[in-house]
Every structure is written in C-alpha cells, then in structure tokens.
Amino acid sequence: MSAPVVAVVGSTMIDMIAYLQRTPAAGETIAGEEFALGFGGKGANQAVMARLLGAEVVMVNSLGDDVFAEMTLANFAEHGIDTTHVTRVAGCSSGVAPIWVEADGTNRIVVVAGANARMTEEQARGAVTGLPRLDLVLGQFEIPQEVTTAAFRAARSRGAVTVLNPAPAARVAPELLAVTDWILPNETEFADLARSFGLAVSGIDDPAIVALAGALGTRLAVTLGERGAAVLGADGHVHRIAPPEVTARDTTGAGDAFVGAFGYALASGRDELAAARLGCACASASVTRPGTQKSFPTGDSLHSARTWATTA
Numbered sequence: 001m002s003a004p005v006v007a008v009v010g011s012t013m014i015d016m017i018a019y020l021q022r023t024p025a026a027g028e029t030i031a032g033e034e035f036a037l038g039f040g041g042k043g044a045n046q047a048v049m050a051r052l053l054g055a056e057v058v059m060v061n062s063l064g065d066d067v068f069a070e071m072t073l074a075n076f077a078e079h080g081i082d083t084t085h086v087t088r089v090a091g092c093s094s095g096v097a098p099i100w101v102e103a104d105g106t107n108r109i110v111v112v113a114g115a116n117a118r119m120t121e122e123q124a125r126g127a128v129t130g131l132p133r134l135d136l137v138l139g140q141f142e143i144p145q146e147v148t149t150a151a152f153r154a155a156r157s158r159g160a161v162t163v164l165n166p167a168p169a170a171r172v173a174p175e176l177l178a179v180t181d182w183i184l185p186n187e188t189e190f191a192d193l194a195r196s197f198g199l200a201v202s203g204i205d206d207p208a209i210v211a212l213a214g215a216l217g218t219r220l221a222v223t224l225g226e227r228g229a230a231v232l233g234a235d236g237h238v239h240r241i242a243p244p245e246v247t248a249r250d251t252t253g254a255g256d257a258f259v260g261a262f263g264y265a266l267a268s269g270r271d272e273l274a275a276a277r278l279g280c281a282c283a284s285a286s287v288t289r290p291g292t293q294k295s296f297p298t299g300d301s302l303h304s305a306r307t308w309a310t311t312a
C-alpha cells in the first residue's frame, strides 16, 4: 500500500528556546540555564511528525530571505519533505519564535510571523489542486485564515480530508469552518471557541464537547495535556484517551506531535480513536525530551509509541 499524502499549509518558525527556573517579572533580568535554537512553527512541526510516521508530506509555506530560510529548507530536505510549494519573500524575515521553558516543562511562546503572514490564497490553492495524490490537509492559525480557507476548499473539492488545529487561539472565520472536517483544539482554544459561539461551558466535560461540535458543525477532538485527549466519536459518544505516563521535561510542540500523528493516522484510513491514541503516544514521547521537532519520537521511541497506540 502506498504511503498517505499529507499537505501542510502552515507556518515555519525558528524556535529560540531559553530554559529557566521561572519567567522574569516586568523590568526584571534573570539568568537562564540553557539555550537552544531549533526548527519550529506549528505547521512545520506537524509536517515533521507526519513524515516521521511515514507519510509523504508536502509543505506549503513562505520563508524570508534570511539565513533562517536556508536552514529551514535544509531541515525539510533532511526529513524528505517536499518543499516545491515553499516560496521566498524578498525583504522579509522568516518566522521566529522566542520561547521560555520553565522548570516544570511549561512554556510561553511569542511568534513573529514574518514571511508566514505573506502566504497567498493562490499559492495554497495552486499547491493543493496540483498535487498528483492527496489524502489530507493540515492547517493552523499562524498564517492568514483566508489562505487556509483556500487550501481547504481546494482539498474538499478533490475529496481530501481537512484538519484544523486552531492554534494559537483566534476566532475562526465562518468560511473556514464551512470547509473543515476536523477541529483539534487544546483546552485554551476549546474555551475560546466555546466563548465565540456564546456557549456557557465551565470545563471540558462530555456535554460541552458535544455542544461545541454541534456549534462548529465539524468533527472534534480536544487535547488535554497530561490527561491525554477527548474525541467525539462517529458513534456520538465522547471517548477519553489517557496517555502513557511520563515525566515532562519540555512540553513545547507536544500539541503539534499529536496533530501530525492524528492527521497521519486519518490519512492512512484509521478511525478517529486509533488516530487519537497515536497522537497521545507521540505527544507523550515528545515531552520527555527538550526542544520542539527534535523532541519528536524516532527509532525505538517511535516504535514504542506505535506499539502503545495499537495495544492501549
């Protein structure tokens, strides 16, 4: 059987990660403990996770005309990700993300979109329409929503599945919702989405998940950090998936590991519960190591994640 084809129409960032005991207060300077430069951006992270699992991945993105662009292209090449539809924007910086990771592994992220914000609807439409094979498109909120809408519309019209990770939290355009099959928010994004539909939800209980899916008019799975994920199944019931127990070192990119794995599994023809189990396994493995893409499971840890997902 041939590998599933996943297109990621999304962001690339260079992550600049400082590890510290605590974040500084306004006007305060504190000493950090370690620093790491890495490849990030929610789109790129999801692309890498899907690729590590075996998908054929096409990245659709825009980079600036700086050294970060060259580094990012080399990273995609190393992973075997198709960059035919990654454009360069003259006079613009590539996306960057300064990140603080505290002692307990929690993170705070600032994204400076740079060339990501210069992606165009034509670029997305052309890429998605022109691919010889396509099973699924992944989108996020680090590029303009009109671009994701154009990509999803083109994907829908050729029968591919569309999966939106509404991160970082923002109001979803109705045009985008209309062409979205799956929405995968985290807890903060879930609360934001619920508020935007005027739903009075006080937690992520089963009725709240059913109510939000009804308001969105899409399928829905919610990531719950160390509590795993909740998926509204095709049977109309909410299924909760408890992840493998691990000690978190750095949670940056764990949500992207989940989304990339979930997308890969759906594109391979697996059902939503199998997809969420694989997502939880890959996300859990990722938090045990520092960094974003470089924390994603490979080799033995990927094998263990797959095994856990099929036997849990």
Ligand code: RIB
Pocket: 013, 014, 015, 039, 040, 041, 042, 045, 096, 097, 109, 111, 142, 252, 253, 254, 255, 256, 292
């Ligand atoms: O989800 C983690 C990612 O968010 C980081 O890689 C950073 O670049 C931001 O996009």
